[in-house]
Amino acid sequence: MGDPFDLGAGWLEEHVLVPLLYQFGLMNWEDVSYGWALFALYGIAQVAVTFAVCLPLERWRPVERWPDNRAVWVDAAYTVLSRVGVLPLVTYVLFYRIQVSVSGWMADRGLVPPTLEGVFPFLLGQQALTFVLYAIILDFADYWRHRLSHQVRWWWALHSLHHAQRQMTFWSDDRNHLLDDLIAFVWFGAIALLIGVPPLQFPLLVLLLRFLESLSHANARVSFGWLGDRILVSPRFHRAHHGVLAAGQRSCNYGAVLPWWDMLFGTADFARDYVRTGDPSGEEALATGSYAQQQLAGLRRFLRVVARSPARHGM
Template sequence: MFHEIVAQLDNMVSALQTLLYIDVVQPFFYRFGLMGYDEDTYDALYWVIIGVLEIIITYLTLRPLEALRPVEQWKDRKALRADVIYTWIAKLGIINIAFFFLLQPLFDHWQSLISIYDIPNIDIDSLWPGVTDQPIVSFLIYLVVLDFAGYWYHRWQHRFGVWWELHAVHHSQQQMSLWNDDRNHFLDDIIQAAFFAAISLFIGVQPTQFVVLVAVSNFMQSV
């Protein structure tokens, strides 16, 4: 039952991805001579769609709670505008997409070195045949591993001076709201994207799984 629901949701996202690609992206790229980015942008659309869904679900879940029992009241909700902008940038995967475009050659080279020199990685799917190769089980394991890595990442952000100077942006909000979680320094987001991409590669996470893992993890943090 669960697998059928997930499959249906994935089919819906894929159909929307194809629709946007054909009717919006391709005509725009053709018009401005950007067809060289055509294929990569199709993959990036998956990030964007998942990000939009994540923002909608987060808002529908938390906004009623915030209205019912707010931490504090503001005379003008325009004070939250910066945090809303940060949220859209982070949740739409813009940082991850930029990371993909700028560092993809280095990432491909790294994967080649892993293969050439037979550098070991962890194949979680094969740890316990019949159990860990179940999609929901492997997904939950990945989620726990990345959440644990995120815990240490956050501790390091607070411990090391230069890193803290970047992370301090996250703690610079003047108003507490459902939008606070994503205010981060751009460079810190780049470091974080690289950190979690490397760990995901090491434990065998597939690209589409990585997108959903990031979305679920971000939603949990917002809650």
């Protein structure tokens, strides 16, 4: 009660969403309209917090300065669209619907949906610990999704849009091809269902993880120190992942939030220092085009690879 998000979501639901749903004959979505409004508002707050934390960092210790930063504005559009529009819709509305159907389907067959507490009973009642464990498992799954997206040729064609940015800033986390986003959501959602993340916790987890991912893209000379960089992905660590590869160099640092998986599976590189970012192999539209031009260029690159035969990326 009195929570500004609660009040705002109630207002949005009553005055915007329900009238819209009614107008388009979609009243069967009414039960999720409040949650949708709530997570859209959390999305706005998240963008505001990200901005308030990252902009001062970028002003304080910028890695690069650009006289013309129009390409950054396209990334900002990606971020707002994704955090306020798409993510609340897919991580709350869609995930909720899918979870309800899956548990209903399982209950009809006398099956119990899996949960982490079911496998490890000592977690019962330990909400904070369970939340952290969910985050760790999802980050582990994301490490492999990301690593594969660099190795499978058609997948790299899509993911290269994320790497095309030569003016990388905290806005760059969401510059992804829509198909790449779709695969990431199915991957993430499937793992979340499998380990039984509750429908309200899933969007909260995504909010938290994506905040840290935005920070890791910041155009800032920021490292968490020798030990800190090995605990949490820092701007320095993720910039090495975005670095233009020198001859004979391999891609490194796939972890989104935790560098542990890179250390465990031999893909960590803590030595690369604030390198230049970008993907010289892609066409210019991927780097500096408008939103639509980037999406089309990504699709063209994807279709060219599919037409040629889906072999593995030479890595």
